[in-house]
Amino acid sequence: MRSQQFAQATGQRVLSADAAAFMQRVYGWMTAGLVVTGLTAYYIAGSPAAVRFIFGNPLGFLLIFALQLGLVFAIRPVMRSQGATVGGLLFLLYSASLGVTVSTILLRYTGDTVAQAFLVTAGAFGGLTIFAFVTKRELSALGSFCMVGVIGLLIASVVNIFMQSPGIQFAISALGVLIFAGLAAWDTQKMKDYALTQDTGNETGRRASVMAALELYLDFVMMFIYIAQLLGRSRE
Numbered sequence: 001m002r003s004q005q006f007a008q009a010t011g012q013r014v015l016s017a018d019a020a021a022f023m024q025r026v027y028g029w030m031t032a033g034l035v036v037t038g039l040t041a042y043y044i045a046g047s048p049a050a051v052r053f054i055f056g057n058p059l060g061f062l063l064i065f066a067l068q069l070g071l072v073f074a075i076r077p078v079m080r081s082q083g084a085t086v087g088g089l090l091f092l093l094y095s096a097s098l099g100v101t102v103s104t105i106l107l108r109y110t111g112d113t114v115a116q117a118f119l120v121t122a123g124a125f126g127g128l129t130i131f132a133f134v135t136k137r138e139l140s141a142l143g144s145f146c147m148v149g150v151i152g153l154l155i156a157s158v159v160n161i162f163m164q165s166p167g168i169q170f171a172i173s174a175l176g177v178l179i180f181a182g183l184a185a186w187d188t189q190k191m192k193d194y195a196l197t198q199d200t201g202n203e204t205g206r207r208a209s210v211m212a213a214l215e216l217y218l219d220f221v222m223m224f225i226y227i228a229q230l231l232g233r234s235r236e
Helices: 003-011 018-045 048-055 058-082 082-110 113-134 140-163 166-197 204-229
Strands: none
Touching: 018 048, 018 082, 018 113, 018 166, 018 204, 048 082, 058 082, 058 204, 082 113, 082 166, 082 204, 113 166, 140 166, 166 204
């Protein structure tokens, strides 16, 4: 009763048990994905044989990249036919494949840089989560703008592969942090709105929790990568 009165006084809605369970599933899947990515990246960075196989052979890295694309696009359709549990397992497999990408950060930068980047990312992500939960502002316009920004980042990154400009790389990293921070806030608000307005206790809700976890997971990982590049102290 007191929680309902407080919610009415502050304009916030009380979470139902199903809505709370939905968000717990989202953050549970997200956390599991981050753990799998971290363990995979740590293993690869510490294994000379794995480093030679993946990065010493252009075909090896291309195969991993193709696997990543295939998995991220397969999760939703597979869940429609096989259910949320199978979709969640594909998400964890995708998380392991993305550990290959994250391992390049561990190989390139010092341990202190990686630790600092993770702490900054975790703090920023936590702050963005709180903001998205309490703000009454609609963030869909911000999210749409950031999605366009992702396309710009991809184009700029491809161009800089040939130009190899430190200045452009710094700008890409700084913009990348801002863009994925905006997406993290938007994706969190979408998750909250879904939990408050939809029936989340059924199979559709369980599938939605996996997709929401995937979105938030990618926001976190990309923020971490770009922050590490900004803070980066190379091992060389």
